[in-house]
Amino acid sequence: MTVTGLIGTICMFPLRAIIAACVALRIHPNILTFVGVLINVAAAWQLAFGHFISAGVIMIVANIFDFIDGKVARELHAESKFGGFWDSVIDRFSDIALFIGLIYLYSSLRRTDYVMITALAMMFAIMTSYTRARAESLITKCKVGFMERPERIVLFMIGAFTNRMAAVMWVIGVLSIFTVADRIFYTYRELKHAQPEPMA
Amino acid sequence: MKKTVTLPGRILWNAFFWTYDRATWQYDLMVIAILAFIWLTPPDWLGDPTASGPGPLGYLADLLQR
Numbered sequence: 001m002t003v004t005g006l007i008g009t010i011c012m013f014p015l016r017a018i019i020a021a022c023v024a025l026r027i028h029p030n031i032l033t034f035v036g037v038l039i040n041v042a043a044a045w046q047l048a049f050g051h052f053i054s055a056g057v058i059m060i061v062a063n064i065f066d067f068i069d070g071k072v073a074r075e076l077h078a079e080s081k082f083g084g085f086w087d088s089v090i091d092r093f094s095d096i097a098l099f100i101g102l103i104y105l106y107s108s109l110r111r112t113d114y115v116m117i118t119a120l121a122m123m124f125a126i127m128t129s130y131t132r133a134r135a136e137s138l139i140t141k142c143k144v145g146f147m148e149r150p151e152r153i154v155l156f157m158i159g160a161f162t163n164r165m166a167a168v169m170w171v172i173g174v175l176s177i178f179t180v181a182d183r184i185f186y187t188y189r190e191l192k193h194a195q196p197e198p199m200a
Numbered sequence: 201m202k203k204t205v206t207l208p209g210r211i212l213w214n215a216f217f218w219t220y221d222r223a224t225w226q227y228d229l230m231v232i233a234i235l236a237f238i239w240l241t242p243p244d245w246l247g248d249p250t251a252s253g254p255g256p257l258g259y260l261a262d263l264l265q266r
Contacts, residue, residue, distance in 0.1 A: 105249075113247065164248070178217070182216070
């Protein structure tokens with residue numbers, strides 16, 4: 001087993017208990033998704049005022065809701081097309097909220113360089129999701145590129161708990177640019193191969 | 201003519217044009233590289249607005265200069 005696989009397995013133990021509790025209480029997964037974004041806004045608020053540790057703790061709570069909603073939906077047999085759509089839309093709000101919190105912080109510190117770096121990281125993080133969504137309307141699957149939402153969230157937490165948010169913004173920004181480029185290139189290649197041969 | 205790609209070139213291509221799943225050894229390596237960059241790079245080098253100090257790499261560079 002790999003190190004990241006082991007960490008994932010360990011984290012699943014408490015999450016299973018939370019999922020079981022939500023299923024027992026029959027909490028609708030769409031409500032869990034919505035509560036997740038509200039808590040993420042609180043984390044963004046803490047980031048905006050430079051309270052990184054409390055932001056990190058709130059992010060953990062918010063992302064528990066984010067993580068379990070799909071699993072609770074499956075357990076309750078409440079999966080729906082709207083649920084999937086609602087989840088992806090709300091996830092974008094959560095993403096943007098955290099970036100805006102940081103942009104507020106850097107602008108209040110009069111650091112226009114980091115305002116720009118964070119804004120660019122935000123743009124490419126959103127484009128990462130958009131390119132996949134758009135690509136999968138044309139091809140069956142476009143799951144390439146490293147910097148997806150779970151990686152971003154974990155990096156935000158690491159940045160918050162260890163006060164290394166600047167380095168985290170660089171990593172998210174640079175790897176998101178490559179992820180978007182990767183998805184564009186992959187979709188181009190798939191569509192080119194799928195094109196019918198020209199008639200003789 | 202067949203193009204030959206050097207090993208470092210192939211490693212860089214595979215790192216940036218990522219196709220591996222999570223929980224693979226390639227994923228672990230990437231995570232280690234990212235964490236090394238985040239924790240070892242001195243905040244001063246990046247002009248970090250909220251953190252300061254030389255960080256582990258800066259201490260090491262200082263130590264080697266003495």
